[in-house]
Amino acid sequence: MTQDDIFNKVKAVLVDALAADEDDVTPQASLVKDLGAESIDFLDIVFKLEQAFGFKIAQGELFPENVAQDPRYVKDGMVTPEGLTALRARLPHVNFDRFAAEPKLSKVAEVFTVDTLVKFVEKKLAAK
Numbered sequence: 282m283t284q285d286d287i288f289n290k291v292k293a294v295l296v297d298a299l300a301a302d303e304d305d306v307t308p309q310a311s312l313v314k315d316l317g318a319e320s321i322d323f324l325d326i327v328f329k330l331e332q333a334f335g336f337k338i339a340q341g342e343l344f345p346e347n348v349a350q351d352p353r354y355v356k357d358g359m360v361t362p363e364g365l366t367a368l369r370a371r372l373p374h375v376n377f378d379r380f381a382a383e384p385k386l387s388k389v390a391e392v393f394t395v396d397t398l399v400k401f402v403e404k405k406l407a408a409k
């Protein structure tokens with residue numbers, strides 16, 4: 282499966298899950314800021330990706346989990362350096378570079394783009 286094939290399937294998932302306009306689903310589009318995803322939508326996206334690509338996604342594998350509850354990772358609404366290291370280790374498909382400049386916990390969901398999902402799927406398919 283080519284990267285274009287993966288992108289097109291991911292795009293179809295997002296159009297369905299978020300009722301997004303196809304033209305808005307670009308590689309750089311943020312799931313939250315540009316496509317209007319909310320926390321509940323992330324569950325639907327995981328489910329639809331599993332169906333579209335025929336693999337299972339473990340809880341916390343695609344999107345972060347339990348980071349906000351750990352005082353080593355979050356302090357005063359900011360992700361700590363240790364938390365950022367943990368996020369990078371748990372989610373290697375995500376580029377946290379821009380987020381690292383101002384690591385507000387409230388903005389962590391904004392790092393998830395269409396391209397993030399494409400990279401995640403590529404890695405999952407390669408591991409099959």
